[in-house]
Amino acid sequence: MESSIASAPGKVILTGEHSVVYGYPAIAVALGLRCKVKASYQDEGLTIRSKDLNLIHTYSLNDLQHIEQKLTVFKKFDNIAFGAFLAMNKKPVGINLEIESEIPISSGLGSSAAVSVAAIKSISNLFEQNLIDKEISDLAYQSEIIAHGTPSGIDNSIATYGGLLKFEKGNITLNKLNFTIPLIIGNTQVQRDTKKIVKNVKDQFDHFPKIIDPILKTMGELTENAENALISGDFKKLGELLDINHGLLSSLGTSHPKLDDLIWKMRSMNVLGAKLTGAGGGGCMIAIAENINTANTISKKLNEEGYNIIVTNLSPEGVKIESN
Numbered sequence: 001m002e003s004s005i006a007s008a009p010g011k012v013i014l015t016g017e018h019s020v021v022y023g024y025p026a027i028a029v030a031l032g033l034r035c036k037v038k039a040s041y042q043d044e045g046l047t048i049r050s051k052d053l054n055l056i057h058t059y060s061l062n063d064l065q066h067i068e069q070k071l072t073v074f075k076k077f078d079n080i081a082f083g084a085f086l087a088m089n090k091k092p093v094g095i096n097l098e099i100e101s102e103i104p105i106s107s108g109l110g111s112s113a114a115v116s117v118a119a120i121k122s123i124s125n126l127f128e129q130n131l132i133d134k135e136i137s138d139l140a141y142q143s144e145i146i147a148h149g150t151p152s153g154i155d156n157s158i159a160t161y162g163g164l165l166k167f168e169k170g171n172i173t174l175n176k177l178n179f180t181i182p183l184i185i186g187n188t189q190v191q192r193d194t195k196k197i198v199k200n201v202k203d204q205f206d207h208f209p210k211i212i213d214p215i216l217k218t219m220g221e222l223t224e225n226a227e228n229a230l231i232s233g234d235f236k237k238l239g240e241l242l243d244i245n246h247g248l249l250s251s252l253g254t255s256h257p258k259l260d261d262l263i264w265k266m267r268s269m270n271v272l273g274a275k276l277t278g279a280g281g282g283g284c285m286i287a288i289a290e291n292i293n294t295a296n297t298i299s300k301k302l303n304e305e306g307y308n309i310i311v312t313n314l315s316p317e318g319v320k321i322e323s324n
């Protein structure tokens with residue numbers, strides 16, 4: 001085999017971001033937006049090229065060992081490079097990776113984990129090693145540590161398995177996604193740093209443990225309710241829970257004026273509920289509409305007004321080989 005192309009989906013967290021870091025549950029769904037990574041052989045080093053970012057960087061074996069020691073070499077790609085290095089069994093094989101992605105970056109839609117997962121899958125397929133999904137997700141988790149410090153593991157899991165996923169204390173419950181959700185995603189296009197926001201919440205937790213801990217616990221309880229509402233198709237209840245979740249997330253300082261603007265805009269258009277998704281501080285928000293037609297009408301209207309609204313299906317499919 002000369003080359004191998006794998007793809008993996010992005011995600012949105014429906015409820016439970018931040019509280020998940022403290023052991024409470026979170027639920028996430030895989031999106032129809034995917035990234036593709038093509039792996040092929042080259043003489044030496046690991047070259048990563050992103051068409052969308054218009055960036056290219058070649059790592060030597062020494063560089064890759066530096067990343068392992070938590071040193072920065074080329075910040076934008078270090079996490080992907082580390083995942084690739086692990087998939088190469090840390091051997092100095094020459095590998096070229098080409099990335100093409102539909103998933104907006106630094107927006108909370110899991111683009112970095114999706115790229116790592118697709119890179120690991122394409123390399124393992126090129127090596128005819130055929131890692132199983134659990135192995136791919138575990139290696140991608142190591143690359144998420146490089147990107148985010150203390151990731152919960154949601155992003156690498158959902159990019160690997162797809163569908164609907166409940167995540168609690170490192171345990172994953174997978175659900176086939178055999179229903180659609182009238183979901184609207186709004187992108188503020190404000191880039192943010194997950195690591196920094198997670199740290200801010202931790203600082204607040206350390207400062208006011210008796211105040212912050214009950215908020216996180218309530219978020220956990222809210223996620224249990226949201227899961228039931230989602231599975232029983234009670235979108236009205238799910239919407240109410242999203243609104244409450246946004247209030248709680250705001251109290252942790254994770255919102256942003258542009259997120260609040262989009263959230264209130266959508267509420268004025270009678271969505272059933274809206275909240276930020278992912279780390280916050282910019283990135284994306286989500287809203288639940290009454291049905292798919294209403295979701296499409298609202299998305300179209302807001303895109304015409306100049307907002308960046310992402311219309312996408314959900315995906316039952318996780319990482320997969322596209323072609324050899």
Ligand code: PMV
Pocket residue numbers: 016017018019020021107108109110148150151152153154155194198277278279280283
């Ligand atoms: O914004 P994202 O997709 O990086 O999500 C971060 C979600 C957090 O719960 C804040 C952190 C985590 O690792 O789960």
